[in-house]
Amino acid sequence: MITLIANPSQIVTVDSKGKNYKRGKELGEIDVLTEHSILVEDDLIKDFIPNQSINYSQLDAIINVKDKVVFPGFVDCHTHTVFAGSRAEEFKMKIAGASYEEIAKAGGGINKTVQAVRKLSFEDLVEISKPRIIYAISQGITTLEIKSGYGLSFDDEIKLLNVINHLNNIFPIDIIPTFLGAHTFPPEYKSDQEKYISLINEKMLPFIANNKLAKFCDAFCEKTAFSAEQIDRIFQTASSLGLKLKLHTDQFNSIGGIDLGLKHKVVSLEHLEVVKNEDILKLGNTDIVCVLLPGVSFFLHYGFAPARDLISKNAIVALSTDYNPGSSHISNINLIMSLAAIEMKMTIEETISAVTINAAKALDVNNSVGSIEIGKKADFAILDTQEYPDIVYNVGKNLNCMTIKNGKIIYKNI
Ligand code: NIG
Numbered sequence: 001m002i003t004l005i006a007n008p009s010q011i012v013t014v015d016s017k018g019k020n021y022k023r024g025k026e027l028g029e030i031d032v033l034t035e036h037s038i039l040v041e042d043d044l045i046k047d048f049i050p051n052q053s054i055n056y057s058q059l060d061a062i063i064n065v066k067d068k069v070v071f072p073g074f075v076d077c078h079t080h081t082v083f084a085g086s087r088a089e090e091f092k093m094k095i096a097g098a099s100y101e102e103i104a105k106a107g108g109g110i111n112k113t114v115q116a117v118r119k120l121s122f123e124d125l126v127e128i129s130k131p132r133i134i135y136a137i138s139q140g141i142t143t144l145e146i147k148s149g150y151g152l153s154f155d156d157e158i159k160l161l162n163v164i165n166h167l168n169n170i171f172p173i174d175i176i177p178t179f180l181g182a183h184t185f186p187p188e189y190k191s192d193q194e195k196y197i198s199l200i201n202e203k204m205l206p207f208i209a210n211n212k213l214a215k216f217c218d219a220f221c222e223k224t225a226f227s228a229e230q231i232d233r234i235f236q237t238a239s240s241l242g243l244k245l246k247l248h249t250d251q252f253n254s255i256g257g258i259d260l261g262l263k264h265k266v267v268s269l270e271h272l273e274v275v276k277n278e279d280i281l282k283l284g285n286t287d288i289v290c291v292l293l294p295g296v297s298f299f300l301h302y303g304f305a306p307a308r309d310l311i312s313k314n315a316i317v318a319l320s321t322d323y324n325p326g327s328s329h330i331s332n333i334n335l336i337m338s339l340a341a342i343e344m345k346m347t348i349e350e351t352i353s354a355v356t357i358n359a360a361k362a363l364d365v366n367n368s369v370g371s372i373e374i375g376k377k378a379d380f381a382i383l384d385t386q387e388y389p390d391i392v393y394n395v396g397k398n399l400n401c402m403t404i405k406n407g408k409i410i411y412k413n414i
């Protein structure tokens with residue numbers, strides 16, 4: 001099946017010259033093609049054709065995108081999309097001045113959502129998640145990571161991972177499951193942390209690996225969550241079982257997460273709002289993706305991650321929504337790009353690399369998605385505008401009018 005994505009005003013290729021990521025100043029080089037169409041064979045990108053040399057007789061289908069901008073399908077690489085309940089009360093406390101840590105200590109925070117998730121069945125969780133996935137698709141997101149971490153018991157963590165895998169089966173986009181059993185200590189293990197770590201290492205991780213329920217193992221390295229030493233032991237087990245690693249670190253406190261990430265060669269380090277200068281230097285010399293989450297800084301109203309310093313030190317920077325009910329109740333990727341530009345001074349081009357090729361690298365799928373390059377999956381977001389900077393300039397507005405996944409239209413609003 002040969003399909004032509006015909007006659008767009010611009011194709012934002014985010015060409016990585018086969019390298020499949022962008023570091024430092026490369027983030028600013030996104031490569032914009034005009035006067036070309038994209039030839040797709042089945043589910044893959046086959047070629048770029050100058051508009052005047054299109055051979056219409058060889059085509060099976062034409063998708064007309066005249067006066068639109070074609071982007072690579074967006075990759076939201078850090079989310080907690082499967083959650084239950086509302087944390088609106090906390091949101092009100094925050095507006096009145098309480099800090100995230102104060103709220104967590106007062107019994108709110110992650111464990112509030114854990115309580116709500118434990119009450120719901122697999123089916124209920126699938127149902128409440130569906131509209132969230134549909135919204136992601138409507139924005140042109142074609143690859144979405146979702147973490148567990150709101151179950152925190154064997155049964156409830158497995159239930160969450162089963163929900164995430166089921167969503168991947170029933171929706172046409174790629175949904176990548178991450179195990180986040182080490183999100184925080186659940187109340188029943190608060191006074192016996194070692195027992196919970198044993199549960200993760202001896203029961204949860206072996207079951208998850210045997211049943212291939214997650215691609216990644218993540219953890220939250222923070223004073224109110226897990227120490228670097230505790231996570232070190234969890235990561236040893238996870239990597240010996242074949243899971244790849246990610247780490248939430250340096251969100252509020254810098255307690256050894258960066259060195260731990262370097263030691264375990266994690267795929268990505270995420271948050272980094274308070275990362276130290278000496279650690280920025282270390283990150284600039286590695287293949288680890290620095291996933292920045294400006295929605296969290298905005299929602300909780302505290303400092304943003306030092307994107308400019310990381311980029312100037314040559315780091316591989318990605319952006320994501322961190323969609324969750326407590327610290328970033330934001331699932332709009334355009335808003336995240338605008339926040340990154342306005343608050344972290346990333347250029348528009350850098351924000352585009354950060355939600356495409358570099359976000360794909362944060363999920364270790366960058367050899368097949370994240371840029372419009374020959375041989376990659378035909379995943380596109382078609383934006384209803386003629387100039388690519390409009391995606392960041394239109395703050396919080398969804399300009400996507402068509403989502404194409406594996407060469408097929410999966411969402412259309414034109
Ligand atoms: O990524 N940092 C820890 N976990 C989430 C917050 C989850 C919650 O508050 O429910 C985050 O910010």
Ligand code: FE
Nearest residue numbers: 078080248322
């Ligand atoms: Fe998170």
